[in-house]
Amino acid sequence: xxxxxxxxxxxxxxxxxxxxxxxxxxxxxxxxxxxxxxxxxxxxxxxxxxxxxxxxxxxxxxxxxxxxxxxxxxxxxxxxxxxxxxxxxxxxxxxxxxxxxxxxxxxxxxxxxxxxxxxxxxxxxxxxxxxxxxxxxxxxxxxxxxxxxxxxxxxxxxxxxxxxxxxxxxxxxxxxxxxxxxxxxxxxxxxxxxxxxxxxxxxxxxxxxxxxxxxxxxxxxxx
Ligand code: CA
Numbered sequence: 001x002x003x004x005x006x007x008x009x010x011x012x013x014x015x016x017x018x019x020x021x022x023x024x025x026x027x028x029x030x031x032x033x034x035x036x037x038x039x040x041x042x043x044x045x046x047x048x049x050x051x052x053x054x055x056x057x058x059x060x061x062x063x064x065x066x067x068x069x070x071x072x073x074x075x076x077x078x079x080x081x082x083x084x085x086x087x088x089x090x091x092x093x094x095x096x097x098x099x100x101x102x103x104x105x106x107x108x109x110x111x112x113x114x115x116x117x118x119x120x121x122x123x124x125x126x127x128x129x130x131x132x133x134x135x136x137x138x139x140x141x142x143x144x145x146x147x148x149x150x151x152x153x154x155x156x157x158x159x160x161x162x163x164x165x166x167x168x169x170x171x172x173x174x175x176x177x178x179x180x181x182x183x184x185x186x187x188x189x190x191x192x193x194x195x196x197x198x199x200x201x202x203x204x205x206x207x208x209x210x211x212x213x214x215x216x217x218x219x220x221x222x223x
Pocket of ligand 1: 007008009051052053054
C-alpha cells in the first residue's frame with residue numbers, strides 16, 4: 001500500500017511516516033504543496049494524507065487541482081482547525097475525510113483503513129443498476145445513459161450504499177456510519193453536502209431524478 005504524505009511540520013511528518021512504515025505501508029513524504037502536487041500528479045497512490053496549511057499551494061488548492069485532473073485517490077485532510085465550516089470547505093474541495101490535529105495515531109490508521117477498505121470487497125462482474133445508471137463495483141466505474149460519471153471515493157461509496165439498498169430510505173446516521181465510519185461527527189451537514197455532489201453528477205443533466213430526499217427520514221435511490 002503506497003501512501004503520499006504532504007505535511008510541512010517535520011515532527012508531525014516524521015511521526016506519521018514512522019508509524020505507517022511500522023505498519024508496512026510505503027510512505028512518500030513531501031514537505032510543501034508544490035512538491036506534493038508534482039509527486040501526486042506523476043504517480044498513483046492508494047491514499048494521500050494532506051495537511052491543510054502548507055507552504056506554496058495549500059491543501060485545499062492541491063486537493064481541488066487533483067480532482068480537476070480526475071485523480072480519484074482517497075484524500076484524508078489533516079486540519080488544525082476544528083470548526084464545522086473548515087471541515088466542510090475541505091470536503092468541498094474533494095477530500096474524502098478529515099482528521100483534526102492533534103490526533104492519536106490509531107485514529108489516523110483507522111481512517112486510512114476505512115478509505116481503502118471498500119476497494120477490495122467487490123468481485124469481477126459485480127454491477128449495481130437502477131434505471132439507466134450502472135455501477136461496476138470491481139472496475140469502480142459509474143455510467144448514466146452510457147456516459148461515464150467520475151466520482152470521488154466517498155461519492156462512490158455513498159452511491160454504492162444507496163444502490164445496495166435501492167427503494168429503501170437510509171437515515172443520515174446509517175449513511176454516516178457505513179460510509180464514514182462510526183466516529184463520524186454527527187453535527188456536520190456532511191451527508192447533505194455529499195448527496196448534493198452526487199445529485200450534481202448523476203441527476204442534474206437528466207429529467208428523471210434518482211436520488212430523493214425523504215423529509216425527516218433521510219435519502220433513497222429509486223426510479
Ligand atoms: Ca501545516
